[in-house]
Amino acid sequence: MAMNQIPGQNIYISGIFCLKNKEALKRENITHVLSVLRLNPAEVQETFSSYEHFAIDADDTDDENLLQHLPAAVQFIQSGLDAGGNVLVHCAMGKSRSAAVCIAYLLHQKPNVLTPQSALEILRQSRPLCEPNDGFMEQLALYHEMGCPGNDVTENPVYQRWLYRRDVEESVACGRAPEMRSVRFEDEQPTRPKEKAVQEVEIKCRKCRKGLATSPYIIPHEEEKGNSTKVRPNAECAHVFLHPMKWMSPSLFPATDGSKTSSSYDNAEGDAPLAGRLICPTPKCGSNVGKFAWQGLQCSCGSWVVPALGLAKARVDIANKINPARTQASVGIRMPPGMRPPETNDSSSGRGNL
Missing domain, CATH: 3.90.190.10 (Protein tyrosine phosphatase superfamily)
Known part of the structure; x- marks a missing residue:
């Protein structure tokens, strides 16, 4: 040869x-x-x-x-x-x-x-x-x-997130949710995601105003243009999908604290559920703020997100706030359709008319 x-x-x-x-x-x-x-x-x-x-x-x-x-x-x-x-x-x-x-x-x-x-x-x-x-x-x-x-790449967050996704895929292929020890909770990592956007998104529970996530923990996805499998034609995203966060643990792994919840389903006896509801972490609130599916969910815009941990826009408040640590020259993170600020037209700025 x-x-x-x-x-x-x-x-x-x-x-x-x-x-x-x-x-x-x-x-x-x-x-x-x-x-x-x-x-x-x-x-x-x-x-x-x-x-x-x-x-x-x-x-x-x-x-x-x-x-x-x-x-x-x-x-x-x-x-x-x-x-x-x-x-x-x-x-x-x-x-x-x-x-x-x-x-x-x-x-x-x-x-x-x-x-x-x-x-x-x-x-x-x-x-x-x-x-x-x-x-x-x-x-x-x-x-x-x-x-x-x-x-060495093994400590790189990109590598660790890829390993976590592999573990999820292998577990789901066997009809099981991943084990808690294999899930990468992003807000517990030594190197957390860095906010690159001038305009930061903050998501809170609509009922109790508990902060649930900010821009670095949001998973961007693009609307699938011309997708014939859309749930509703011309629909915007009904959910904001997140990386796993520690406050989700009682919903994702209800057996770890010795409790059972009626908000989870598709689980075998003793196993964590494959899919279920995400519950607000405030004990006195208990509001259903979204849903999860380790095997993935199709967003209303047509895109598939795998694994899917989504906050329902109808059950949370999404606010934009200016990040003073960033300038307008900063590169913003790509947000899901329906969460992006409107584009501005600089043609009327008057530049060149002095």
Whole structure:
């Protein structure tokens, strides 16, 4: 199987059978080999004894967590290049796993220029068969969102939120709600979401005025244009969807405090409910402020949100307040349809008429 050089890089990509061609490896001055597959330990010493070798045990499946290994892979590739050698990255076929790692390296080199798809196109110039599976492409997009770090990603909020969503998906696939210990409550995290908007949204219970959420905890989603599955044609969002917050715990996990609630449903005996109502955290209020569904909900605008923890607009008050710590030059977060402030027209500002 051919060994192909990535354009503009002293990095080569191939399948595992290329390692049998020692003359070709020597001719291309391969000094470092990165293996992205599960190897037979008995063959490692014999096959890789002449090279600096680093192995990532990974299967070519959508649910394989390759993301956690990308920084170490990037560091190894860079160390080989810095030593003046050439680096070979291989998997079984040189198509998915090895391509994903090479894309991560290219992204790390030019995070503001490349995207996962444009980096893949660079690889395909010399190796057209490169095609990381959909799960790896999603993880590369997350790696790019993180800023393409060259160090550990496991403490990054983006990574932790992705793990939490994976746990939810796996639990729901088995017909169960996730366990409480696997849920990431955003307002308990050491690094909380930063408010980037000049105009901050504050949501309160309509009955008792208890504060429930602000802009950093809101999950933005776009209205699906022309979606034939809309609940109501031309409807605005009836709910504001949130990241999990600690005040939701009694609704999401009613058994943890020894109580039972009639507001939850779709739960087996002893299990947390898959879906139910969100209750105001003020003890004397107890108002139904929304609903949740770990398997997801379709918003009235047509978009699906998974998992879905939504405050009903009819049961809460949503207020906009100016954030004095931000200027008008700040980048606002994207809000759901129906919550965005009206656009202003600056054409009448009088600029240029002095």
